[in-house]
Amino acid sequence: MMIAEYPPEFLIGLVILVIGTIATAFPRPKDYLTRLINLEIPGWGLLLVMLSYNEALALFTFGAISVLSTYIYVRVMQKKAGGAGT
Amino acid sequence: MWGQYSYGILVVLVAGVIAFFALAIETDDLHRFLLLDLVEITALGVIALLGTDLAEALILPGLTVGIAEQLALSQIYCTKERIMQNPVKGLNIEVIAKADAPLIISMFLVVYGLILSGFTGGGVAGLGLVFFFMSRGYREDLNLLEMASGISWALWIFAFFCFMFLPQYWFIALMCAAVGIVLKVTVKMSLVGTMWGNGND
Amino acid sequence: MIIRRISHYISNYENIMPLFAGACAFLILIGILLLPIQYNPVQLYPKTIDRNSSLDPYDRGGPPFTQVEIGAQYPENSPTAGLVTTYLTPFSLFLSQVTLHLGTTIVAHPGGIIDEILYNTRGLDTVVEPTILFIAFAIASYLYRKG
Amino acid sequence: MTNLAGVPYYILEFGDELVYFTPYTITLFLLALTFTIFVLISMPERQVDIAFGGDAYTTKVISVSEMRFRRFMAIACGLASMGAMVTGDIFNFTLFTAMVGITNVGIVAAVKSPHVQNAAYQYGLVALSATVPLFGGAAIYAAATGSLSMIELAKGALPAVPFVAKAFLVLGVIGEGMAPFYAAKAEMFRAPGAPYVIMCSLSSLLIFLRVIEVVMLG
Structure with missing residues (x-):
């Protein structure tokens, strides 16, 4: 089977995964919020890869868990900013 | 030789190299913490490429372990940087805090989650509680949460041994496991909602 | 000398x-240089996708509460495997008769093949996993209270 | 069963995950068990600060809640190492190893000294990133051989395990147990409470001894 015959969501997912990883690893401007937002991109790539293998439950759970981890990160970032700003 | 699996793993490993390289040259502690989420994604990618039902059964524990360690680490970071007392802006704007809408929405989510049972049900119910605690700036008694967490854990273990040694009572075991996991996920998520409040007073 | 510096x-x-x-x-x-890795086509818990089933992609055959064959490593060790692959609540049963897309909605999974694997044949994993969650929770709440 | 370290005396069945006792694993298991009981019954030591140039010394005070919390973590760590010693499943082994890592962080993080807290945070970062090679290695095991059971791998009928998977597993265990970083661990040992911090060290030694057996299979 040639590469072009693989499911399109598999190929797109892998491409997005790599692009998102680069975007998150070297964000511009380099601050916490940019990096946190860029983290969503490789997450989307991973979701598409899971979709191509029909892993629906893992996909849901990944979505729910990334909501939770965003809560955790935003909380830490707010606490850190709270000391300097106000 | 080069099949779908090998191509997939090639790309995911390339992403892993980039992520670990960024982690190696990073010096700021909070940036390192954010990059950990990125390297977790590559690990999940390697597991997802397995493509069987087993892959999903391996992704779920991997996700849970990741989020648990992130929770603990974020708390250690706050203690270490001495920023525990800094305020966090919640959703406790006056209008929302007084309105009935968060209460009703949370009630709906919790009841719906209990009906669903199982892992997804726990997630839905927990999300309702997170929303409620965040909007009220509410301070739950942590001892109670810890006790509920302990009970859910015990129920879970009981269900497991029931499955293994008394398989004829599998229905009881299934129900215990479902209730246990609802309690477990709910408690974990409401802890996040509670910690959103203003520190530890 | 060099050891001391290291x-x-x-x-x-x-x-x-x-x-x-x-x-x-x-x-x-x-690892990249040593690719490709040969993917073994004989896998545990293989997937069979039935596009016409309303429980797709989690339908492993058979109506609820009848035992089906699951590709486990040691089937003789889990005699009840396959019984709960399609456990549905009344609401999700209703949905499954109405729509073909139940398997990809959030209401589909009070039970199902994943629960079967997680609770039954690979139950020890699932015991360790909430234990890790419990430990991490204990650390976080201890630090939160003692802050 | 030529590759398993000795013939299993006893195999306990948990569904697909077998727990087996060979002479090698039972030795390590008993070691972990003994030390866990030791932690359970012993009192923590109290660190003594001696002021140089005089006879003055003070003992650091450890609060009861801190002592209890660290004892709980140390016992959990002992149980996790016992599990990692006897489990017969690759993914189960990685989960137990991850649990050893997080309990080690917990033992250290309970101490309020900023120095120790910082060490615990750095160690926590390593422990969390070490789950990547651990779980990745286990997934490659499953993909290449189609099985996660160590007993099946030892039979030799399955395809060979790729070198990368084994190396990932070892690197993950190094990260969780920090085997070559004992110097850094000594830094964490400035945390008071003798039997508990020794548990960190012992558990990482044990999981390292076990992973050597694991990578020799298949």
């Missing part, structure tokens, strides 16, 4: 994270 470098705990990340990146690079 050990001095390692003993600074600020340096262990870059060191470990560098080791990981290096090993993954070696």
